Amino acid sequence: MSRKSERLVNLVIALLATKRYITKSEIFRTIEGYEGSNESMERMFERDKDELRALGIEIEVSGLDPLFDDEVGYRILAENFEMDRKGYSANEIAYMSLAAQLWKDASLSDVSQKALRKLSAVSGPADIAEIPAFAPVILTAPLFLREIIDGITDRRVVEFKYLDSEMKTNLRKVHVYSYFSLRGFWYFSGLDVDKSENRTFRCDRVVGELAIAKKANSYEIPADYEPNTTFSDISVSSQAVLRVRVGRGSQLRSLASTIESGEEFDVVQIAYSSEEEMISLILWHLDDVCVIRPETLKNSVVQALKKLVKAHV
């Protein structure tokens, strides 16, 4: 294990130090650890190259160069390998470390641990005095957030099974453009390839794993893309007028456009776009809320209550 790590580190050092592309035969001749027949060294090198790439290290390959006969050359460009440390102030690095620490014991903690490790090699302890006392925060996010972020960054297609509102799962293929977190849930949005329409998906409705394609750059993110984060179609907004018991219904009151005070009940007006959600919210408040209008909403609530009574006798 150590011998192999040693060879790989030596390969990285050599490819990083060279100013020109170096060929396989040069690598076999000069880099410690390549031994045996030519064929076994070839196999060793192919595996090493794949392993370094899997670890996220980019190896440049030269085109066929007449100077090297038909041998290709390899090198690692410093700008692809190293962090641009000059671009950030000590305080910014400290903020980045603080940001990585928010994930302690959470879904991306192994990732942020590695980031922290790198950041701690950028500069010594920053002037923490300038960073205000901050209450500790612990973050959580869906396990496959990393696939979502990788998908957007490299523009790779993702595929997953998604649960619809009737409890059926179907396979979706999506060009992810954006991700966000709202009212307690993580979402991602982009082009649903089979439907040829932009859609938004809630992460916890993905059933099982989310698979990410190997091929990068397979789509473009429209420059003017804005995710629909309100989930509302403004054109169908309706107004509900409700009687809400005094001292109750904080949630409804926070949504209200107007509140008229009364003795036992206040009259509250709320704009809504989803009738389903409005009915749920009214039912939740039981006898603290009574619908005045519209008639359709009132009837739906009454119907639901009748069914509930009937089901629970």
Place this chain on the structure above:
Amino acid sequence: MSRQIPDSQVIRLLDLVPYLILNQGVALEQIARDFQITKSDVIDDLNTLWMCGLPGYTPLELIDLSFDTGFVSIRNAEVLSNPRKLTSIEMGAIIIGLCILRDSFSAVDSQVQGLENLIDRLSKKSNVKAPAILSTVVTAELRSAVNTAIATKKDLKISYHSFSRDEVSSREITPFTIVHDGTFEYLESFCQLAQDFRSFRLDRILSAVLIEKTDSQAPGNEPKEDSRVDVQIRITSNSRKVVETFHLNNAGEIHQGDVFNSSVYNPEWIIRTICSLKSWAEVVQPPELRSQVGMRAQRALDMYV
């Protein structure tokens, strides 16, 4: 498909070199802590690095390490002196973290603009997008009161909107940390009223005032009486909403007519939840709770006669 990059020794070695260059004379124990590995792993890593260097591999080209005193110094490792670039998911974790930090300061703080710039620069350079929104709806006053209380170990007097009872109550609490679940923030506290640990959703705290510490009893260790109620619920319609409300994990295998068990601490919550699900689910057991649901729905229905 691999879910994560394994913490291979190669990656660790490449990260170890710039770390050692910056932290000359660092103790072996400190390295073990910073890299979250054992001390013998650290020694194994250093012994491996000892054999690495530029082609030629004479003492002139090899990395020069000394660590026999228990403190590590390094020379002759210029090629690897810069830390490696952050991967896109590492960058993603940092950018999301920075967005949370930015939103956690009140808008007037001077840090906000600086963080905004930093997020913007990181995102442009790495191609990793920042989340479009991370919603928080907490006022600057509340934010500052809570942060000060935690930092100075003071108590808070809060008025809190209890969702399940739909009541606003006044409580004295000792806050100790904020937990963030992606959008909502919860204030983990010891509540004097309940004499127990409670978490309060930050956006449901209507107001908070700093108070001097009340002479509180240290939180006791005696077990609390288990006040859970076991409830049996029948699904009467194929609805994702039911599954999500009760956090049923095996979503693909649940069908209309199925009965599942759920344990709840608060009967009021289950009554209101069942009602808000219209008639997609009904309480089967216990009978008291079942008749409670019917009764409460009837009372709400009486509003319309």
